[in-house]
Amino acid sequence: MVACPIECMNRDIICDSPQDFLQKHNGFLLTLVGLVGTGAGVLLAYCLKSRCTKISCCGLKCERKPIELNPADVEIEN
Numbered sequence: 001m002v003a004c005p006i007e008c009m010n011r012d013i014i015c016d017s018p019q020d021f022l023q024k025h026n027g028f029l030l031t032l033v034g035l036v037g038t039g040a041g042v043l044l045a046y047c048l049k050s051r052c053t054k055i056s057c058c059g060l061k062c063e064r065k066p067i068e069l070n071p072a073d074v075e076i077e078n
Helices: 011-015 026-049
Strands: 054-057 060-063
C-alpha cells in the first residue's frame, strides 16, 4: 500500500533536482517587488498632494493645474 503519492515515483528525480531561480530567491523577489510597489505608491501620493504646477522626477515631467482650495470650503469641527 502506498501512503504518499510521491513514494511511487522515482525519488532520485524528485529529491535531487536542482532548485530553479524562483525557488531559491523567492523571499528576495517578494521583497524587491514590495519595495518597488511602495516606492511607486509614495511617488504617486507625492504628486497628488503636491501644489506644484510642474513636476519633474527621473525623466518624467508633468504640468498640471492643482485644485484650488478656498477657506470657505473647509469645515473644522471640534
